[in-house]
Amino acid sequence: MSKNRWNFPDLGFGIGLRTVHYPTILSDNPPIDWFEIISENYLDTKGRPIYILDQIAEKYPIVMHGVSMSIGSTDPLDIPYLKKLKELANHIRAVWVSDHLCWSGVAGTNIHDLLPMVYNQESLKYTISRVRQVSEILERPLILENPSAYIEFTNSDITEWDFLATLAKEADCGILLDVNNIYVSSFNHDFDPKEYVDAIPSDRIVQYHLAGHTNNGTHIIDTHSDYVIDPVWQLYERSCKRTEGRSTLVEWDDDIPEFEVVHAEVLKAKAYRKQPEVIEVAEVAEVAVVGV
Amino acid sequence: MDTQIELGQFQRWMSAAIMHLGTDNQAVKSDEVEKEIPWSDALKFIKPSKTLTQIERLGLYRSMYILRLVDVLKMDFPSIAYFLGDDYRDFVERYLQVYPSRSYNLNNLSYDVPNFIKTAPNIRRREFLYELASLELMLSHIFNLEETPVLTKEAIAKVSPEVWETAKIVPIKAFHLFDFNHNVNDYLEAVQNDEKPPKIKKKDTWVAVYRRNYKLWRLPLSRDAYNMLSDIVAGKSLSDAIVNAIEKSREPQEVLQKQVFKWFQEWVTEGFFQKIET
Ligand SMILES: [Fe+2]
Numbered sequence: 001m002s003k004n005r006w007n008f009p010d011l012g013f014g015i016g017l018r019t020v021h022y023p024t025i026l027s028d029n030p031p032i033d034w035f036e037i038i039s040e041n042y043l044d045t046k047g048r049p050i051y052i053l054d055q056i057a058e059k060y061p062i063v064m065h066g067v068s069m070s071i072g073s074t075d076p077l078d079i080p081y082l083k084k085l086k087e088l089a090n091h092i093r094a095v096w097v098s099d100h101l102c103w104s105g106v107a108g109t110n111i112h113d114l115l116p117m118v119y120n121q122e123s124l125k126y127t128i129s130r131v132r133q134v135s136e137i138l139e140r141p142l143i144l145e146n147p148s149a150y151i152e153f154t155n156s157d158i159t160e161w162d163f164l165a166t167l168a169k170e171a172d173c174g175i176l177l178d179v180n181n182i183y184v185s186s187f188n189h190d191f192d193p194k195e196y197v198d199a200i201p202s203d204r205i206v207q208y209h210l211a212g213h214t215n216n217g218t219h220i221i222d223t224h225s226d227y228v229i230d231p232v233w234q235l236y237e238r239s240c241k242r243t244e245g246r247s248t249l250v251e252w253d254d255d256i257p258e259f260e261v262v263h264a265e266v267l268k269a270k271a272y273r274k275q276p277e278v279i280e281v282a283e284v285a286e287v288a289v290v291g292v
Numbered sequence: 293m294d295t296q297i298e299l300g301q302f303q304r305w306m307s308a309a310i311m312h313l314g315t316d317n318q319a320v321k322s323d324e325v326e327k328e329i330p331w332s333d334a335l336k337f338i339k340p341s342k343t344l345t346q347i348e349r350l351g352l353y354r355s356m357y358i359l360r361l362v363d364v365l366k367m368d369f370p371s372i373a374y375f376l377g378d379d380y381r382d383f384v385e386r387y388l389q390v391y392p393s394r395s396y397n398l399n400n401l402s403y404d405v406p407n408f409i410k411t412a413p414n415i416r417r418r419e420f421l422y423e424l425a426s427l428e429l430m431l432s433h434i435f436n437l438e439e440t441p442v443l444t445k446e447a448i449a450k451v452s453p454e455v456w457e458t459a460k461i462v463p464i465k466a467f468h469l470f471d472f473n474h475n476v477n478d479y480l481e482a483v484q485n486d487e488k489p490p491k492i493k494k495k496d497t498w499v500a501v502y503r504r505n506y507k508l509w510r511l512p513l514s515r516d517a518y519n520m521l522s523d524i525v526a527g528k529s530l531s532d533a534i535v536n537a538i539e540k541s542r543e544p545q546e547v548l549q550k551q552v553f554k555w556f557q558e559w560v561t562e563g564f565f566q567k568i569e570t
Contacts, residue, residue, distance in 0.1 A: 040396060040397060040398070043396075043397060044397050044436065045399075045436040046436065046437060046438035047434075047435050047436045047438070047466070047503070047506060048435065048506040048507075049436075051439070068396035070396075073303065074300035074303055078396060081396050105307060105393075106300065106303040106304050106307045107304055107307065108394050109307060109311070109392045109393060110392075110393040110394060110395060110396060111307060111310055111311070111353075111393075112357075112360060112361070112364075112398060113353060113356060113357060113360070115303075115306065115307075115310075115353070118299065118302060122298065122299065123299055126299065150352040150353065151339075151349040151350060151352070151353065152338075152339045153302075153337050153338060153339065154336065154337045154338070154339055155337050188341060189339075189341065190341065190342055218341075218343035218344055219341070219343065219344055219349075219352065221352070221356075
């Protein structure tokens with residue numbers, strides 16, 4: 001059983017903050033442990049979004065989760081964007097700041113998607129240096145989430161789990177482990193999701209994501225539009241046996257039901273992490289990193 | 293081989309393939325995409341899955357790209373989407389070819405929609421649509437502006453009469469005046485209320501767009517009211533604005549004097565102003 005490397009607190013069971021739930025949250029003060037925001041929705045605005053967020057941040061811990069850092073892009077880092085992230089994090093006293101292991105655009109254009117990376121030594125070395133730069137600018141460790149993917153490349157000669165594990169160790173970043181994304185990618189790429197879960201260094205896991213998805217038969221799309229399915233709960237349970245008290249969050253972004261429904265979904269997680277067992281922590285996969 | 297170049301080439305290829313219009317097949321075999329990596333080579337580095345071919349896997353990203361941005365722009369331009377109907381998606385695709393997103397912030401994607409309408413070929417009712425897009429874009433812009441304190445009736449009551457001669461009234465930041473040649477505000481109003489929009493017609497209309505308590509509002513104005521408010525916004529003193537409005541008006545002076553008083557009360561109630569500068 002391991003603590004996380006930075007002693008980030010266990011915030012308990014939260015949900016992604018979405019505008020449709022603002023009235024309920026503001027009027028009822030529901031007994032939820034914490035919220036995660038999509039960072040970009042609160043940058044460059046001095047209007048209602050930040051006005052509401054300030055009120056919610058007075059009452060609940062907030063974690064920032066971004067979608068546009070594009071850590072894997074070969075474009076230069078967007079420094080003004082990173083500075084705005086840091087300002088917002090300081091303003092709302094964000095407990096930590098996360099984004100995704102992906103790229104979102106190149107040559108100055110933005111696709112606004114979490115695009116899959118090539119996993120090899122070159123991209124690993126490159127990503128390690130980028131994560132270090134970002135952590136320096138943000139003045140806090142960066143937490144990276146494993147994305148769902150629908151395509152993979154023959155020039156990827158490292159598995160995503162080994163890539164993520166080595167990146168976390170070498171760049172000293174945290175991991176936001178999305179067990180639904182592991183399930184989605186394992187279906188799309190035909191690998192064993194348990195192998196992925198077991199390979200992640202538990203002391204780097206800062207947070208869990210859970211979500212529903214859409215199974216189209218031939219492939220799964222990570223739609224965040226439904227309840228968490230049993231195999232995903234089982235992966236979560238498996239990972240929880242290796243991690244003590246990690247903040248857990250349900251994401252629901254499409255066909256969003258009432259606040260109580262989403263809250264009830266994340267509270268199911270309590271049962272899955274109730275009885276932790278002490279088992280050996282997997283070693284970080286050894287992947288040689290050249291010249292970093 | 294340099295990491296930057298190799299990774300960059302792959303990313304430029306994938307980005308171009310996702311953003312290209314047409315079918316998946318046309319995209320990967322287009323000059324712009326093959327310039328980065330020929331499809332025969334790309335086939336070698338994309339893995340097929342057990343159930344999907346290489347091009348089907350790439351196609352998932354392509355379809356999600358356009359659907360996402362079609363939805364995003366519809367949030368900012370509901371009336372444009374309503375007006376264009378079945379042509380809306382094609383409009384967005386054409387727009388993205390000229391103005392692809394270049395910002396981490398999706399709000400910025402909307403900025404060039406009026407410009408695009410002004411200059412793109414084959415736009416129906418171009419002048420009307422340009423005004424409608426300008427109105428919708430301004431609403432999104434005002435939504436994100438900073439809140440400023442609002443001038444109260446009590447504060448106005450405290451101003452001594454002699455001060456009004458030269459006093460200027462400063463509008464709140466989240467405020468904009470429009471002078472249109474079409475009935476765009478009525479059109480937008482109907483779309484927002486899920487009603488059938490009025491017939492589009494050429495007609496001089498004036499509207500104030502503003503935010504009060506973090507909510508967006510629109511107030512139709514008469515020509516005279518617009519003239520007076522424009523002078524106030526331009527920094528003229530209240531008394532000059534009133535004199536100008538009376539001079540420009542077709543109404544008899546007594547009628548307009550009464551109206552000016554009523555308008556001003558309404559504007560204060562609506563929270564148009566933040567302070568009096570003496
Ligand atoms: Fe996630």
